[in-house]
Amino acid sequence: MNNLAIKPDDRVLVIGSTGFIGGRLVLELLKKGIKLRLLVRNPSKLSPSLLKNQLIEVVKGDLLKDEGLPAAFHAIHSAYYLVHSMGGKSISSNLEFAQADKRAAKNFVAAADAAGLKRVIYLGGLGEMGKNLSEHLRSRAEVAEILSSGKTQATILRAAVIVGAGGASYEMLRHLVEKLPVMVCPKWIDTKIQPIAVRDVLAYLVGCLLNPDTAGKVFDIGGTDIMTYREMMQQYAKAKGLCPRLIVSVPVLTPHLAAYWVDFVTPVSSGIAHPLIEGMKNEVICQEHSIDQYVPIKKTSFPDAARIAIEEGKEVKGTIGS
Numbered sequence: 248m249n250n251l252a253i254k255p256d257d258r259v260l261v262i263g264s265t266g267f268i269g270g271r272l273v274l275e276l277l278k279k280g281i282k283l284r285l286l287v288r289n290p291s292k293l294s295p296s297l298l299k300n301q302l303i304e305v306v307k308g309d310l311l312k313d314e315g316l317p318a319a320f321h322a323i324h325s326a327y328y329l330v331h332s333m334g335g336k337s338i339s340s341n342l343e344f345a346q347a348d349k350r351a352a353k354n355f356v357a358a359a360d361a362a363g364l365k366r367v368i369y370l371g372g373l374g375e376m377g378k379n380l381s382e383h384l385r386s387r388a389e390v391a392e393i394l395s396s397g398k399t400q401a402t403i404l405r406a407a408v409i410v411g412a413g414g415a416s417y418e419m420l421r422h423l424v425e426k427l428p429v430m431v432c433p434k435w436i437d438t439k440i441q442p443i444a445v446r447d448v449l450a451y452l453v454g455c456l457l458n459p460d461t462a463g464k465v466f467d468i469g470g471t472d473i474m475t476y477r478e479m480m481q482q483y484a485k486a487k488g489l490c491p492r493l494i495v496s497v498p499v500l501t502p503h504l505a506a507y508w509v510d511f512v513t514p515v516s517s518g519i520a521h522p523l524i525e526g527m528k529n530e531v532i533c534q535e536h537s538i539d540q541y542v543p544i545k546k547t548s549f550p551d552a553a554r555i556a557i558e559e560g561k562e563v564k565g566t567i568g569s
């Protein structure tokens with residue numbers, strides 16, 4: 248395991264650094280003095296302070312188009328894979344996201360194997376394989392499988408909804424709760440989930456890099472609370488100081504219709520809302536807790552996670568997923 252331990256001169260590749268998780272992770276890794284390389288499709292999305300940072304190198308490229316990968320992987324010790332292909336302004340513009348995600352992961356493995364990458368850390372989704380699993384959660388699991396199929400040691404973290412300003416699922420929840428005192432929801436509103444605070448996710452992502460014994464392992468990560476989506480909405484309303492919402496569930500509201508409604512009411516485009524809403528039919532609860540032995544942290548409760556996200560008060564500009 249010795250060559251899996253990161254040393255001061257090693258450089259770490261982050262793919263997805265312009266996203267919700269990747270953007271925050273870069274700041275955490277910089278605090279630890281870790282040298283980084285960012286593979287980005289559009290460098291102008293990075294802040295000027297990141298572009299000027301001495302610890303950061305930027306490579307323009309695209310996983311899906313297989314562009315820039317040799318330059319991105321050259322002399323890299325470990326990589327973070329924080330990428331998905333869901334999005335697009337409309338549902339029809341994003342029907343092939345699972346195929347695209349497979350292709351991107353395969354391109355990653357080919358480039359990683361060619362470059363001799365030692366470790367990859369991937370953040371995917373909770374949810375158990377079976378014919379009822381949504382396309383989105385199935386696709387996240389397929390990516391985990393592909394990333395584990397190469398020569399690189401993969402660490403797979405599996406999470407449900409991540410609570411933090413700017414996350415697509417969180418923004419969907421917050422806008423619906425804040426704007427609609429009365430809500431008509433599909434029956435998935437009573438599915439159970441185990442949300443997690445973004446700061447806990449970041450602690451696990453960094454902790455896994457710093458602990459080489461996490462290489463080659465799969466970990467479920469979650470917060471302290473298991474609840475239904477209905478309870479999560481009510482708890483968010485309470486954290487925000489709003490009166491309880493009136494939530495009526497109806498059996499006939501399809502994910503299609505719900506996604507267009509979310510697109511109308513929130514900054515989340517229907518192209519990303521649709522796969523996320525479909526995923527809400529599946530229970531997403533940690534099935535194992537071995538991460539506690541490798542990266543022990545004080546887990547954040549949902550009310551605290553919601554309060555922190557509200558305090559951050561980051562306004563999302565534009566549309567998420569377009």
Ligand SMILES: NC(=O)c1ccc[n+]([C@@H]2O[C@H](COP(=O)([O-])OP(=O)(O)OC[C@H]3O[C@@H](n4cnc5c(N)ncnc54)[C@H](OP(=O)(O)O)[C@@H]3O)[C@@H](O)[C@H]2O)c1
Pocket residue numbers: 262263264265266267268269286287288289292308309310311312328329330331332351370371372387406407408409410414415416417
């Ligand atoms: N958000 C949650 O609640 C949540 C919950 C559980 C698991 N996760 C997992 O966490 C990971 C990160 O999700 P996120 O919420 O941070 O997503 P996000 O905000 O949508 O960010 C996705 C990132 O992937 C990049 N990307 C997409 N296609 C790419 C390509 N072909 N080549 C290079 N980069 C590409 C995007 O770059 P551009 O800026 O160029 O588009 C962006 O930086 C995903 O694996 C997701 O499944 C998220």
